[in-house]
Amino acid sequence: xxxxxxxxxxxxxxxxxxxxxxxxxxxxxxxxxxxxxxxxxxxxxxxxxxxxxxxxxxxxxxxxxxxxxxxxxxxxxxxxxxxxxxxxxxxxxxxxxxxx
Numbered sequence: 001x002x003x004x005x006x007x008x009x010x011x012x013x014x015x016x017x018x019x020x021x022x023x024x025x026x027x028x029x030x031x032x033x034x035x036x037x038x039x040x041x042x043x044x045x046x047x048x049x050x051x052x053x054x055x056x057x058x059x060x061x062x063x064x065x066x067x068x069x070x071x072x073x074x075x076x077x078x079x080x081x082x083x084x085x086x087x088x089x090x091x092x093x094x095x096x097x098x099x100x
Contacts, residue, residue, distance in 0.1 A: 009078035
């Protein structure tokens with residue numbers, strides 16, 4: 001688990017898939033921006049393509065949220081892949097660890 005281990009980004013891009021899911025789940029773009037500023041990386045996926053990605057976790061306005069984010073190092077662009085409220089049956093420890 002890394003605390004704010006993702007690099008600073010110049011651009012933040014929301015994939016269409018992410019925006020659709022965020023709308024259905026009532027997660028705003030400001031919620032995601034706040035999470036990326038305050039959250040912690042709980043899983044890293046360095047071999048994802050076309051860019052490495054990670055899972056960021058945090059509590060925004062009393063609501064636990066996860067965001068899967070990719071990072072384009074060349075453009076210094078953070079790319080939101082999806083955002084969701086973690087399932088308490090799957091996640092424990094403040095929603096930062098998967099249950100065994």
